[in-house]
Amino acid sequence: METTPPRGRPAAPPLLQVDSVTLAFGGVRALSGVSFEVQPGSITAVIGPNGAGKTSLFNTISGFYRPTGGSIRFRGREITRLPPPERARLGLARSFQNIALFRGMTVLDNIKLGRHAHLKTNVFEALAYWGRARREEAELRRDIEERIIDFLEIDHIRHAPVAALPYGLQKRVEMARALAMQPEILMLDEPVAGMNREETEDMARFILDVRAEWGATVLMVEHDMGMVMDLSDHVVVLNFGQVIAQGTPAVVQADPEVGRAYLGSGDVQSLRAKLQAAARQGVAA
Ligand SMILES: Nc1ncnc2c1ncn2[C@@H]1O[C@H](COP(=O)(O)OP(=O)(O)OP(=O)(O)O)[C@@H](O)[C@H]1O
Numbered sequence: 001m002e003t004t005p006p007r008g009r010p011a012a013p014p015l016l017q018v019d020s021v022t023l024a025f026g027g028v029r030a031l032s033g034v035s036f037e038v039q040p041g042s043i044t045a046v047i048g049p050n051g052a053g054k055t056s057l058f059n060t061i062s063g064f065y066r067p068t069g070g071s072i073r074f075r076g077r078e079i080t081r082l083p084p085p086e087r088a089r090l091g092l093a094r095s096f097q098n099i100a101l102f103r104g105m106t107v108l109d110n111i112k113l114g115r116h117a118h119l120k121t122n123v124f125e126a127l128a129y130w131g132r133a134r135r136e137e138a139e140l141r142r143d144i145e146e147r148i149i150d151f152l153e154i155d156h157i158r159h160a161p162v163a164a165l166p167y168g169l170q171k172r173v174e175m176a177r178a179l180a181m182q183p184e185i186l187m188l189d190e191p192v193a194g195m196n197r198e199e200t201e202d203m204a205r206f207i208l209d210v211r212a213e214w215g216a217t218v219l220m221v222e223h224d225m226g227m228v229m230d231l232s233d234h235v236v237v238l239n240f241g242q243v244i245a246q247g248t249p250a251v252v253q254a255d256p257e258v259g260r261a262y263l264g265s266g267d268v269q270s271l272r273a274k275l276q277a278a279a280r281q282g283v284a285a
Contacts, residue, residue, distance in 0.1 A: 013076070015040045015217055016061070016092075016185060021070035023056055023241075030056035031241045033070070038185065038234075043211060043218040045228045048238035049261055054221040057238065058189055061219075062094045063087045074185075091184035095174040095191065103163040107154060107173050110162055111145055111180050148176045151213065152206060168199035175206065179214065186210060188220040192227055200224060204231055229253065237261065 014037035023031040030053045038044045046054050059065040061072060063084035071080045079087055102110055149155050152172050162170060171191060178186055191207065192200040204227050210216050222228050228235060229249040237245040237252055239261040245252050252258055 013040075014038060015075060016219070017071075017073040017076075018057075018061065019071045019073070021057070021060060021067045021072065023053075023060055023065055024068045029241055031060065031067070034238070034241070034243055035070075036234075036236045036243060036246055038217060038219050040184075040217055041211065041215075042233040043207065043220070043231050044234045044236065045232040046219070046221045046236045046238060047223070047225070047228055052238040052261075053241040054238055055189065056241075058094065058187060058221055062092060062187060088181055088183075091182075092187065093178040093181035093183035093185070094187035095171075095178050095189055104161060106159050106161055107165075107176070108145070108149075108158045110173055111148060111176050112141075113177065113180075144180060144182065148179050151209070152176050152179075168195050168202075171195065171199075171203065172206070175203075175210075179210070179216075183216055186216045186218050188218065188222075190222055191220055192222065192224050200227060207231060 016038035018037070019035050021031055021034045022029070034053070034057060036044075046057060048054050056065060060067050063079075063082055063086070067080065071078060073079065074087070074090055074092060077090075079090065079092075082090075102113065105113075149158055152175065154169070154172060154176060157165060157169060157173075162173060165173070175186075175188065175191065178188075188207070192203050195203065207218055207220070208231060211218060220228075232249055235246060235249055235252040236243055237255070237258050239257075244257050244261055245255040247255075
């Protein structure tokens with residue numbers, strides 16, 4: 001199995017290291033010895049057929065599940081036992097497969113809530129922030145909120161209740177809330193699931209821009225094979241809770257075990273189409 005640094009970038013110390021992670025639910029082994037690394041500045045995608053363990057892996061990395069074995073390190077620091085808010089404070093922010101916004105609240109209030117991962121909870125720390133420093137922090141916060149709203153082109157809906165928005169925009173607001181945590185790693189759980197082609201293309205552009213303009217590293221779970229292959233530097237393929245292949249999109253697409261894992265699933269058509277397009281480009285080059 002080949003691992004590769006992101007395209008056009010020299011190898012750097014990994015930002016996230018998932019090492020031999022195992023997770024069991026009673027008798028069900030959702031993850032078995034899963035290992036991979038996320039390089040800084042990369043877009044890394046986790047793919048796999050239904051039930052492969054992608055969500056379990058995301059929940060383990062963000063701290064919602066405790067692994068039965070193995071370790072997770074972020075910037076070299078062991079975070080395996082840290083609760084989710086601590087991980088968020090360190091720089092891991094995530095969105096959810098089924099949107100987890102406060103639906104009765106406005107877009108802006110949802111984004112503001114994202115900042116809470118950074119708010120001081122200790123009374124003495126809070127007092128230390130009283131006065132000027134606090135005002136400066138509030139201004140900085142407003143600046144960040146405005147930059148996010150501008151960046152994700154959601155100014156026109158800032159005061160709209162989330163429940164009234166179409167699905168594609170709700171997904172964008174979820175991304176905005178995660179960005180408000182100013183994460184080093186933005187974890188996106190199926191960012192384009194349920195979106196039409198135009199919404200998918202918009203989201204793909206935002207993901208690329210998140211890296212370019214916000215300097216965030218992206219780790220995503222996604223079923224849309226076209227988007228994964230176009231955007232990712234590194235792809236990790238799970239099947240039955242195990243990593244069966246990883247590497248660049250080209251390496252993964254050429255792996256026969258990946259094709260076999262997708263046989264019988266609806267995703268195989270898009271994977272095949274992608275393979276054929278890549279082959280045609282090879283001939284044209
Ligand atoms: N809370 C849970 N309790 C028991 N079993 C679970 C739980 N969550 C997941 N599993 C099992 O773990 C395995 C992996 O599921 P998981 O949802 O992580 O896969 P997935 O790749 O995200 O699937 P999908 O693409 O359908 O979202 C499956 O066999 C699933 O039934």
